[in-house]
Amino acid sequence: MNLTRGWLADGREILFYDRAPTQRPIVDSRDLPPVSTSAQIRHDVLADEWVAVTTHRQSRTHLPPAELCPLCPTTGDIQTEIPEPDYDVVVFENRFPSFALGAAETQPAVRAEPMDERRPALGRCEVVCFTSDHGGSFAGLPHDKARLVVDAWAHRTAELSAIPDVAQVFCFENRGPEIGVTLHHPHGQIYAYPFVPPVTARMLATVRAHRDATGDNLFGQVLAAELLSGTRVVLQSEHWVAFVPVAARWPVEVHLYPRRQMPDLAALTDAERDDLAAIYVRLLSAADELFGVPLPYIAAWYQAPTTRDRDIAWLHLRLTSIRRAPDKLKYLAGSESAMGAFINDIAPEDMAERLRSAVSDVPIASLP
Amino acid sequence: MNLTRGWLADGREILFYDRAPTQRPIVDSRDLPPVSTSAQIRHDVLADEWVAVTTHRQSRTHLPPAELCPLCPTTGDIQTEIPEPDYDVVVFENRFPSFALGAAETQPAVRAEPMDERRPALGRCEVVCFTSDHGGSFAGLPHDKARLVVDAWAHRTAELSAIPDVAQVFCFENRGPEIGVTLHHPHGQIYAYPFVPPVTARMLATVRAHRDATGDNLFGQVLAAELLSGTRVVLQSEHWVAFVPVAARWPVEVHLYPRRQMPDLAALTDAERDDLAAIYVRLLSAADELFGVPLPYIAAWYQAPTTRDRDIAWLHLRLTSIRRAPDKLKYLAGSESAMGAFINDIAPEDMAERLRSAVSDVPIASLP
Numbered sequence: 001m002n003l004t005r006g007w008l009a010d011g012r013e014i015l016f017y018d019r020a021p022t023q024r025p026i027v028d029s030r031d032l033p034p035v036s037t038s039a040q041i042r043h044d045v046l047a048d049e050w051v052a053v054t055t056h057r058q059s060r061t062h063l064p065p066a067e068l069c070p071l072c073p074t075t076g077d078i079q080t081e082i083p084e085p086d087y088d089v090v091v092f093e094n095r096f097p098s099f100a101l102g103a104a105e106t107q108p109a110v111r112a113e114p115m116d117e118r119r120p121a122l123g124r125c126e127v128v129c130f131t132s133d134h135g136g137s138f139a140g141l142p143h144d145k146a147r148l149v150v151d152a153w154a155h156r157t158a159e160l161s162a163i164p165d166v167a168q169v170f171c172f173e174n175r176g177p178e179i180g181v182t183l184h185h186p187h188g189q190i191y192a193y194p195f196v197p198p199v200t201a202r203m204l205a206t207v208r209a210h211r212d213a214t215g216d217n218l219f220g221q222v223l224a225a226e227l228l229s230g231t232r233v234v235l236q237s238e239h240w241v242a243f244v245p246v247a248a249r250w251p252v253e254v255h256l257y258p259r260r261q262m263p264d265l266a267a268l269t270d271a272e273r274d275d276l277a278a279i280y281v282r283l284l285s286a287a288d289e290l291f292g293v294p295l296p297y298i299a300a301w302y303q304a305p306t307t308r309d310r311d312i313a314w315l316h317l318r319l320t321s322i323r324r325a326p327d328k329l330k331y332l333a334g335s336e337s338a339m340g341a342f343i344n345d346i347a348p349e350d351m352a353e354r355l356r357s358a359v360s361d362v363p364i365a366s367l368p
Numbered sequence: 369m370n371l372t373r374g375w376l377a378d379g380r381e382i383l384f385y386d387r388a389p390t391q392r393p394i395v396d397s398r399d400l401p402p403v404s405t406s407a408q409i410r411h412d413v414l415a416d417e418w419v420a421v422t423t424h425r426q427s428r429t430h431l432p433p434a435e436l437c438p439l440c441p442t443t444g445d446i447q448t449e450i451p452e453p454d455y456d457v458v459v460f461e462n463r464f465p466s467f468a469l470g471a472a473e474t475q476p477a478v479r480a481e482p483m484d485e486r487r488p489a490l491g492r493c494e495v496v497c498f499t500s501d502h503g504g505s506f507a508g509l510p511h512d513k514a515r516l517v518v519d520a521w522a523h524r525t526a527e528l529s530a531i532p533d534v535a536q537v538f539c540f541e542n543r544g545p546e547i548g549v550t551l552h553h554p555h556g557q558i559y560a561y562p563f564v565p566p567v568t569a570r571m572l573a574t575v576r577a578h579r580d581a582t583g584d585n586l587f588g589q590v591l592a593a594e595l596l597s598g599t600r601v602v603l604q605s606e607h608w609v610a611f612v613p614v615a616a617r618w619p620v621e622v623h624l625y626p627r628r629q630m631p632d633l634a635a636l637t638d639a640e641r642d643d644l645a646a647i648y649v650r651l652l653s654a655a656d657e658l659f660g661v662p663l664p665y666i667a668a669w670y671q672a673p674t675t676r677d678r679d680i681a682w683l684h685l686r687l688t689s690i691r692r693a694p695d696k697l698k699y700l701a702g703s704e705s706a707m708g709a710f711i712n713d714i715a716p717e718d719m720a721e722r723l724r725s726a727v728s729d730v731p732i733a734s735l736p
Contacts, residue, residue: 042614043614043615044613044614044615044617045574045590045614045615046574046590047567047570047571047574048574049615049708050615050709051616051617051710051712052709053615053712053716054713055713098711113593114589114593115589115594115614116593116597116614170703170707172702172703172706173702174702179699179700180698180699180701181701189702191702191703191709193709195709197707197708198708198709199415199707200707202415202570202708203414206413206414206415206416207414218413218414219414221483222413222483225481225483225484226483229484245412246410246411246412246483246484247410247412247413247418247419247421248421249412249419298701298702298705300702300705300706300707302706329548330548331547332547332700333542333547334538334540334557334666334668335466335540335559335565337668337688338540338567338666338686338688339538339559339561339565339567339668340417340566340567341418341419341420341559341561342419343419343420343422343466344420344421345422346423347421348421350423
């Protein structure tokens with residue numbers, strides 16, 4: 001991996017990850033206004049959770065035509081977010097961040113009334129472009145480029161975790177207009193949160209209580225039970241296991257675990273990264289086979305918080321989709337959205353079988 | 369309120385709520401197969417939450433044409449779910465329930481392996497038709513019909529709460545195809561859950577801890593702070609207060625509290641019910657003014673569990689919408705869906721101002 005750092009015209013950082021050593025002058029000659037963020041976080045006292053209020057994001061770029069894609073390389077007259085004629089993998093700070101270290105300047109006052117507590121939304125939001133090919137997808141990446149994305153995720157996780165205000169680093173991909181993706185170019189995002197998000201916090205509280213009571217790691221027990229049963233295992237390799245969980249909330253839901261406990265992507269060995277790049281591309285390719293149309297999905301990496309529970313957190317990815325049939329989506333309506341009670345119309349065992357069948361249909365040309 | 373009970377051809381219960389005494393023979397002569405449910409709940413050990421798996425629901429009725437609407441009265445040759453030529457408000461058991469007492473028969477075995485715990489999805493799911501007018505809406509109900517819906521909600525809450533397997537009764541309305549509503553006829557639903565859903569459980573745990581630590585009711589303190597500040601109050605009446613919460617998660621989010629603590633809708637006095645029918649219709653009418661198009665929304669009643677925390681729970685409704693502009697929706701993507709960390713592009717104070725302005729534009733002809 002070859003890393004080149006630079007800066008965009010408005011002061012945002014950009015990082016190029018290249019397979020081969022590459023000369024990158026990185027000169028962004030656009031006339032951009034400075035980035036300003038009004039992002040703040042507010043405390044929901046009843047849920048005891050933080051919510052970000054980001055009024056500057058309401059006007060963000062929304063489904064631009066392909067010739068104006070800001071994630072394509074800069075070629076000819078059209079200057080994009082990436083001031084280079086080509087790239088392998090590139091990461092840069094989001095122009096419309098939900099969390100930013102600069103929020104401390106625009107939101108200097110911490111408001112601490114008991115029923116109205118607000119703080120600047122410190123942190124960082126980054127965009128990860130998986131490929132310079134506008135019409136591509138993660139599932140279509142050759143192995144060495146998928147591996148480069150894994151290395152970029154691991155590098156960003158380590159670097160962002162070192163920022164004192166960051167409590168958790170979250171690497172994810174939203175894919176498909178069905179879930180509101182505003183840019184079609186294949187890309188993911190990284191959120192560095194100033195708090196441990198609710199889902200991670202609750203999960204680790206459960207796992208901690210179980211550890212205290214039994215001495216066992218609940219993640220490890222879940223993985224062992226899936227391997228023993230086999231009913232819901234979709235795919236496995238030397239270092240990774242993909243399965244549909246017993247209590248899947250979504251029509252399509254696959255969890256991808258490394259076989260050993262580790263806190264985050266930065267802890268992966270070289271062999272585990274190579275293996276991940278291969279199995280993840282196979283999994284995504286199979287997911288696209290399920291309904292005969294590209295699957296809208298959220299792919300989310302669950303990592304340890306930066307400073308606590310690193311002894312029990314077990315890195316894993318969850319791939320979920322709202323598609324439940326070629327022409328039907330699952331919506332979060334009253335039960336899911338208001339009550340948090342999920343209802344899944346597809347049995348996890350049936351989905352596992354369909355995914356196994358789709359996996360066997362996928363050519364494995366992309367394997368190393 | 370005049371109640372008439374009857375049974376549909378497949379054994380489901382139906383209840384008519386009429387303003388005036390009405391003769392209702394209720395003869396459903398359709399040839400319906402018996403209702404069968406494969407509903408089960410499964411334990412997500414990592415989140416310590418229950419998820420319903422309901423494979424029989426995958427084939428449920430999906431956006432039928434208006435002339436085949438199953439929620440219209442039965443007139444002429446077309447037999448609907450409602451075997452009467454007209455109705456005021458009607459409630460009946462859902463043909464595709466997520467929770468049903470009959471699930472004990474099809475899912476008799478409780479599976480209790482530590483990592484794969486399953487139980488029958490006991491409970492009950494009901495449909496509440498607000499009006500026989502297919503093209504109407506809750507916002508368009510005259511006061512006496514809105515009041516009848518309140519009475520029906522209260523009656524169902526009391527009756528369903530008495531079922532030993534029911535832990536919480538949830539009255540709600542999903543409105544709009546944007547959130548996946550499969551029937552356009554104005555209607556809501558009632559879910560009687562066999563567990564306390566995650567959102568209620570967590571909220572009451574926070575409120576209980578606060579009560580134990582301070583002696584105060586956190587709901588009451590939230591309401592008092594909103595009234596004191598006034599910035600986010602949208603509408604108030606003798607018995608009710610509507611406000612946008614400090615940490616609103618959704619572009620449009622309004623909480624409607626009674627001024628006194630009570631566990632559920634069944635505890636409302638006659639005067640509180642009359643007042644609710646009036647203020648709620650005004651609130652919904654204002655919401656439809658916001659973007660110049662009918663607002664897709666979820667209206668959700670937060671009630672006390674049936675057997676615990678009834679001393680601290682404070683009945684309230686939350687009206688939320690995914691619409692953030694006339695042509696834009698908010699989607700739950702990675703941060704919200706995977707991490708539970710919500711990002712709201714609209715400042716709660718701004719939305720409160722817009723709603724106040726919309727309220728003042730609404731004619732109050734529907735007031736009693």
